[in-house]
Amino acid sequence: MPDMQQASPATATPIIGGLSPVLSLVAAALLMVGVVVVAPSFLDTYLVNILIRAFFVAIAAITVDIMWGYCGTLTFGQSAFFGIGVYALAITFTEYGFGTWQVLMALGATLAITAVIAALTGWLSFYPGSTPLYASIVSLVVPIVLVQILYSGGTFTGSSSGLVGFETFDLSFEDWFRLAGLSLIAVAVVALIIMRSDTGRLLTALRDNDARCTYLGIDTSRTRIIVLVLTALVASLAGFGYAAFGAVAAPENASFTFGTRLIIMVALGGRGTVVGAIVGALSIEVASAYLSGSLPYVWELIIGLALIAVILAFPDGLVGVFRKLVRGLHGFQTAEATRLRPVAASTVADKTNELAIEVRELGKHFGSLSVLDGVQFKAHRAELLSLVGPNGAGKTTLIRCLSDGRERSTGHVAIAGQPIDHLPPDRIVRFGLGRKFQTASVFETLTVAECLRVARTQHAPPSLTSTSTVLDLPAAAIAVLERSGLAERLSEAARNLSHGLKQALELAMVLALEPEVLLLDEPTAGLTRAERQGFADILTTLVSRDRLCIVLVEHDLDFVREISSRIIVLHQGRIALDGSVDEVVNSALVREIYTGQPSSAVEAGP
Amino acid sequence: MTNAIEVEGLASGYGTSQVVSDVSFSLAKSEVLAIVGRNGMGKTSLLKTLLGFLPPWRGTIRITGQDVTRMPPHLKRRLGVVYVPQEQALFQDLSIRDNLRLGILSDRDFAAALDQVGQWFPVLTQRLRQRAGTLSGGEQKMLIVARALMARPEILLLDEVTEGLQPSLVDRLSNVLTQVRQDVGTSMVVIEQHLPFALGIAGRYLVFKRGEIVDSAGVDAGAAARIESQMRI
Numbered sequence: 009m010p011d012m013q014q015a016s017p018a019t020a021t022p023i024i025g026g027l028s029p030v031l032s033l034v035a036a037a038l039l040m041v042g043v044v045v046v047a048p049s050f051l052d053t054y055l056v057n058i059l060i061r062a063f064f065v066a067i068a069a070i071t072v073d074i075m076w077g078y079c080g081t082l083t084f085g086q087s088a089f090f091g092i093g094v095y096a097l098a099i100t101f102t103e104y105g106f107g108t109w110q111v112l113m114a115l116g117a118t119l120a121i122t123a124v125i126a127a128l129t130g131w132l133s134f135y136p137g138s139t140p141l142y143a144s145i146v147s148l149v150v151p152i153v154l155v156q157i158l159y160s161g162g163t164f165t166g167s168s169s170g171l172v173g174f175e176t177f178d179l180s181f182e183d184w185f186r187l188a189g190l191s192l193i194a195v196a197v198v199a200l201i202i203m204r205s206d207t208g209r210l211l212t213a214l215r216d217n218d219a220r221c222t223y224l225g226i227d228t229s230r231t232r233i234i235v236l237v238l239t240a241l242v243a244s245l246a247g248f249g250y251a252a253f254g255a256v257a258a259p260e261n262a263s264f265t266f267g268t269r270l271i272i273m274v275a276l277g278g279r280g281t282v283v284g285a286i287v288g289a290l291s292i293e294v295a296s297a298y299l300s301g302s303l304p305y306v307w308e309l310i311i312g313l314a315l316i317a318v319i320l321a322f323p324d325g326l327v328g329v330f331r332k333l334v335r336g337l338h339g340f341q342t343a344e345a346t347r348l349r350p351v352a353a354s355t356v357a358d359k360t361n362e363l364a365i366e367v368r369e370l371g372k373h374f375g376s377l378s379v380l381d382g383v384q385f386k387a388h389r390a391e392l393l394s395l396v397g398p399n400g401a402g403k404t405t406l407i408r409c410l411s412d413g414r415e416r417s418t419g420h421v422a423i424a425g426q427p428i429d430h431l432p433p434d435r436i437v438r439f440g441l442g443r444k445f446q447t448a449s450v451f452e453t454l455t456v457a458e459c460l461r462v463a464r465t466q467h468a469p470p471s472l473t474s475t476s477t478v479l480d481l482p483a484a485a486i487a488v489l490e491r492s493g494l495a496e497r498l499s500e501a502a503r504n505l506s507h508g509l510k511q512a513l514e515l516a517m518v519l520a521l522e523p524e525v526l527l528l529d530e531p532t533a534g535l536t537r538a539e540r541q542g543f544a545d546i547l548t549t550l551v552s553r554d555r556l557c558i559v560l561v562e563h564d565l566d567f568v569r570e571i572s573s574r575i576i577v578l579h580q581g582r583i584a585l586d587g588s589v590d591e592v593v594n595s596a597l598v599r600e601i602y603t604g605q606p607s608s609a610v611e612a613g614p
Numbered sequence: 615m616t617n618a619i620e621v622e623g624l625a626s627g628y629g630t631s632q633v634v635s636d637v638s639f640s641l642a643k644s645e646v647l648a649i650v651g652r653n654g655m656g657k658t659s660l661l662k663t664l665l666g667f668l669p670p671w672r673g674t675i676r677i678t679g680q681d682v683t684r685m686p687p688h689l690k691r692r693l694g695v696v697y698v699p700q701e702q703a704l705f706q707d708l709s710i711r712d713n714l715r716l717g718i719l720s721d722r723d724f725a726a727a728l729d730q731v732g733q734w735f736p737v738l739t740q741r742l743r744q745r746a747g748t749l750s751g752g753e754q755k756m757l758i759v760a761r762a763l764m765a766r767p768e769i770l771l772l773d774e775v776t777e778g779l780q781p782s783l784v785d786r787l788s789n790v791l792t793q794v795r796q797d798v799g800t801s802m803v804v805i806e807q808h809l810p811f812a813l814g815i816a817g818r819y820l821v822f823k824r825g826e827i828v829d830s831a832g833v834d835a836g837a838a839a840r841i842e843s844q845m846r847i
Contacts, residue, residue, distance in 0.1 A: 374748070398780050399752025400737065446751045446778070447702065493654070504628055507700050507774070508653025508807075530751070533777040534700070536652050536807050538846055563752075563780050601780065 029204065030474075037197045044189030048182040055294070056181050060253055062293035063188035065270075067195050067246035069277075069285040071239035072270045077280030078203055079235055080215030081140055084267035085129060085147030088154045089240040091262020092125065093118045093247025098171040098257030099164065106175040118244045125150070126240035130233030151264040158259045170258035177252050184253050191249065192286065195242060199282045206461055206470035209454060211235065213462040216451040220514075223411070223445075224521060225437035225466045276315055278325025287326050346457035346498045348489065351467075351480045363425060364389050364525045364557030365410065370419035372405055372581075379405045380581045383419070387574075389524070390555040392547065394568040396592075397578035398601050403561045404446060406578065407527050410559070411436060411443045424524050438466070442523030446530050446561075448510035452503040456494055456513055459502055460485070463517035484550055485519040488512055491542045508534050519550075526550070526558045532567060540564075544571050569593055577601070616679040618643050618769050618801035619664070624673035626663040633659045635825040636673070641769075644799040646791075648812040648833070651822035652845055657805045658700060660822070661771050664803075665690060665697055677769065692719075694768030698775055700805075703758055706747030710738055710757060713746050717761035727764035734790045735760050752778045759787065766798045776808040788814050809838050821845070 048056050068090045075083045100114035129150050133143035158165045165171070179187070202208055214221050214228055221228050251257050260266060269292070277288025292311065299307035322329045363386060370383040380402045387393045395403050409416040410423070413431040421428045424440045433443075451459045457479055461470065468480060479498075481489075489495040492512035497505075502513060515531060532540045548571055550556045562568050568575060568589075575592040577585040579601070585592050592598055619641040626634045633656040641647050649657050662668040664675060666687045675683045677693050687697075705713055711728075718727055732739035735756045746757060755778050762770060776784045788811055794800050795815075806812035813819065813833050821829040821844050829844055831837070 399756070399778070399783065400750040402750075404750055504631075506654035506656075506658065512653075530778050534653070534774050534807055536845055537809070537842065539653065563778070565781065601782065 037193055040193050045186055048185040056185050058294055058297040060184045060188045062290050063192045064246045064250040065293055066192050066286045066289035068243045069270050069273045069289040070195055070199050070282055071243045073274045073279055073282055073285040074239050078211045082144045083147040084264045085150040086243045086270055087267035088151040088262050089122050089243040090247035091154055092122050093244035094251040094257045094261045097248050097251045101174040102171050118248050122240050122244035123237055126237040130236040134229045134232040148264055151262055151267050154262050155259050172256050176255045196282055201473050205473050206475055207472050209458045210462055210470050213451045216453055220449045222433045223443050224463050225434050227434050272315055276318055276325055278327035281327045284325045284327035347478050348486055349478050349480050350483050350486055362388055366422040368420040370409060371417050372409055373417045378581055383583055385586060387557050389557050390551055392551045392558045392571055392573050394572040394575045395561045401578040402581045403578055404529055407529050411441055411527060440524035442518040442521045443527040444514055444518045444531055448514050450502045450510050450513050455499050455501055457498040459517055460520055463520040481520050482522050485516045487546055488516040526556055529561045547571055620676040622674045625671045626668050633825050634663055637827055641801050644795055644801055646802040646816040648804045648816035648819040649822055650819055650841055655822045656825040657822050658773055661773055696762045696765050696767035697771045698758055698762045700773040704746045704754055708746055709743050710746055711742040714761050718765050731760045731764055755779055763794055767800050770800050770802045773805045776811050784811055791815050813837050
């Protein structure tokens with residue numbers, strides 16, 4: 009169908025400007041290593057001193073960028089983990105002196121305490137259903153509580169004056185500079201590789217659309233907690249290094265003021281870039297060091313005004329400005345073309361239950377209002393069950409109760425033979441359920457190919473280090489992509505797609521799960537008749553060839569009649585009719601609900 | 615008499631890709647124009663450009679003779695232009711009543727307008743205190759349309775209003791729109807995949823393809839077949 013291939017000149021050309029992204033990253037890293045090794049001989053001692061601290065702070069800023077810029081959680085709490093590193097070292101060295109065992113003990117304490125507190129914070133912040141705002145508030149509480157503990161710790165924590173005068177590593181300024189600089193480069197390179205990999209895309213998907221991720225079988229809470237613990241560990245090691253160099257521990261190192269400063273650094277440099285966090289951290293640290301000496305009272309004001317100016321003029325931060333300049337010069341683009349490859353449909357047919365959905369005595373109540381009551385039915389494999397009924401009959405609510413164990417008020421639901429109990433959607437998806445939402449739900453900032461790759465997370469865990477150029481998809485998903493014309497627009501950002509194409513993309517994403525039970529909520533809304541026909545073909549194939557059980561919510565009776573094997577009529581929260589196509593379509597009740605649809609037209613058929 | 619809308623050589627797009635290309639058309643007072651075409655052809659982008667949500671690259675837009683090419687959307691509302699978008703456009707946490715109230719500019723006309731809504735969509739006025747977010751998909755759509763209509767707009771832009779509505783409601787909506795056009799003299803632009811609905815209320819149609827108008831004619835008995843065949847090419 010050549011007419012579907014809308015020209016999109018901006019996305020079709022895979023240019024690899026001289027070097028591949030990995031090679032250019034390695035080259036840049038090596039260059040920076042060279043600079044870091046040589047620089048201390050040319051810089052004055054004061055600047056070297058400031059830069060060493062700034063390097064450690066920049067590592068913490070990178071962790072904020074990962075949490076905020078990539079995962080979408082604005083966090084004030086990374087300072088607390090930085091502070092744990094600072095204090096674990098200071099307290100150990102103060103209490104037990106300096107030595108190999110003490111170093112290992114301090115390091116162990118840093119990592120262990122951070123891991124426990126980060127996991128606890130993550131659990132509080134990201135329990136299913138929590139909002140990003142809630143997570144930010146929790147992240148604000150953590151450093152405040154920690155600083156209160158430090159204040160009340162007496163001589164053990166040094167209270168408000170902190171800990172000073174403990175013995176620490178005996179290294180020259182030059183060596184500290186190299187150590188801190190190389191650590192920063194190492195963290196930055198690892199962060200960049202991971203964030204540019206398919207795993208990085210998965211984190212962006214989490215930020216874009218948590219619900220869609222859940223319904224792709226991804227445990228979003230767990231993923232977020234893992235990211236928090238890992239970034240917290242890195243931040244705590246940065247704090248460890250900071251205290252080891254400075255031989256000072258102050259409550260400010262753990263405070264939310266410092267946490268806010270880290271956010272400002274990331275915003276200034278440009279979030280979601282890693283490099284921006286480094287640029288922001290180094291410029292703010294160096295500028296404050298010099299300004300606080302020469303302008304002791306107004307320097308914070310100056311930095312604040314400068315930040316406002318930068319953010320108003322360049323919302324993408326300093327790195328964003330730089331990128332625009334580079335792109336303007338070279339027409340720079342790194343997106344590689346993705347190739348689709350069909351995978352054999354998994355042979356689920358023989359291992360599973362013929363009974364695809366079983367619903368007994370299902371009810372859903374809001375207070376005294378019953379939205380669903382006494383709903384009871386079974387659906388089998390290779391059956392296309394249409395769910396019809398007037399607006400507000402409870403169709404979408406029923407779909408929700410089938411796909412999320414926490415939704416229903418009463419009753420029993422089993423999917424592919426497994427009771428869904430009170431399980432969250434990501435667990436039920438693993439039983440073989442796929443759900444397409446009523447309004448298109450995709451990952452707006454990802455490309456079409458990336459959206460589909462995230463959908464395949466269960467079958468092909470994303471790489472930590474690279475982006476794959478091959479996308480394995482089941483035949484049904486490829487058919488949807490080809491019919492809709494999306495196959496030619498794989499590198500287009502999803503947000504640029506029309507409403508109808510987003511619907512097609514979401515359907516392809518759900519089919520990529522290789523579900524056994526497919527729930528489709530008004531999937532043809534907004535499609536042309538030709539597109540509808542193509543869609544009907546795809547569904548019919550899924551039912552007859554792949555033996556899927558499909559539950560379809562639909563208003564178009566002609567369409568329903570053409571493809572269904574059975575129809576359930578839902579009316580005021582109860583099943584009013586459950587029978588074959590002819591029985592239901594010709595019934596008086598359905599004609600009453602769908603007045604304006606004369607029965608002769610219905611009987612005419614295609 | 616001046617046309618309600620007069621568009622000349624209009625072009626717009628996202629980033630560097632142009633999605634609306636040199637579109638010209640006019641809409642007379644109390645005329646209904648259907649814009650049809652496959653998905654992804656730029657129909658919604660055209661409406662967004664008319665409204666000012668998407669900045670025009672070239673061309674002019676006139677509303678009742680006045681050049682509004684660079685006018686921001688909220689000022690166009692004061693000229694009587696009302697838009698029913700395809701995506702969710704409700705205040706989910708407000709009640710049905712409050713959502714409706716926000717559709718008109720002053721309290722004075724609210725009671726009468728609410729009565730009118732009750733005649734069109736009784737299911738809404740029976741549940742005025744219910745939170746809009748708890749309505750089903752189709753009911754939300756009704757609410758969006760009702761809110762737009764009670765403003766008695768001069769110009770109404772409808773983007774896929776029948777999506778998710780049961781057939782009997784589609785018929786009712788068609789009657790309501792025809793009635794509003796007669797009573798108020800509203801001019802309408804209707805983007806629609808539901809051809810019987812669109813051609814039932816429109817007097818003229820445009821077929822849109824890759825951001826351009828490829829056909830324009832009056833609605834007659836053969837219109838549906840012609841459009842179907844054009845959309846297949």
